Amino acid sequence: MATIKLYIKNMVCDRCKRVVAEELSNLGYTVLQVSLGEAEIATTGKEADLEEIRTVMRDNGFELLDDRKTKLIEQVKLAIIELVHQGEEAELQVNTSDYIAGKLGLDYNYLSNLFSSFEGITIEKYLILQRIERVKELLVYNELSLKEIAYKLGYSSVAHLSNQFKKVTGLTPSHFKQVKTEKRKTIDKVQE
Structure with a gap:
């Protein structure tokens, strides 16, 4: 039994993982493992048809x-998404x-240079954009105070969070919370 590891762009949430697992199973593959950005399949008696997989993934919004x-760029993005959207306060x-x-x-310098050359922004800027999206999400839910959000996302202070939020969105967090007109982005579209 041979195994194949697939790297899949835009697979950034648990729902995405379920869709990928279902689609691979529907194609007749034994799915061994699915995590953010990756899937591992067994090819028992069936040669993997990567074009068939590519088409099904594309039809579902993946690449x-x-x-x-x-793949490295995608792994950097997934590491940041995991850290910001699913990580614990201590990790941040x-x-x-x-x-x-x-x-x-x-090496981080290698990854940083590679990321910047491919994406046109730095890893740090991508991290900030992801954090701001997470702040928007938490503001919309209205379950945490701004101080709690700042702590949860690893900001040094509410002022630091507010300044960064305004720089990215043009709004203060309290104004965003009042108007809620600026739509949130899906986490795979944050830099667009």
């Missing part, structure tokens, strides 16, 4: 990645460069 550098206090380098097992 099958082939190139090593593109960790140095981001150490977190990403440790998660991918590669």
Whole structure:
């Protein structure tokens, strides 16, 4: 039994993982594991048809990645998304460069240069954009105070969060909370 690891762009949530697992099963593959951005399948007696998989993934809003550098970029994005949207407060206090380098097992400077050259923004800017999207989400839910949100997302103070929020959105968090007219983006579309 051979196994194949697939790298899939835009697979950024639990619902995405379920869709990918279902679609791969529907194609007749034994799904061994699905995590953010990755799926591992067994090919018992059936040769993997990557074009068939690519088409099904595309039909569901995903993209099958082939190139090593593109896979690394996607892994950096997924590490940041995991950290910001699913991480614990303690993880957000960790140095981001150490977190990403440790998660991918590669030199941060290499990853940073690669990311910037492919995406046109720095990893730090991408992290800020993801954090601001998470702040928007928490503001819309209206369950936490701004102070609690700042702590939860690893900001040094409410003022730091407010300044960064206004710089990115043009609104203060309290004004955003009042008007709620600026739509939130899906986390895979944050830099667009």
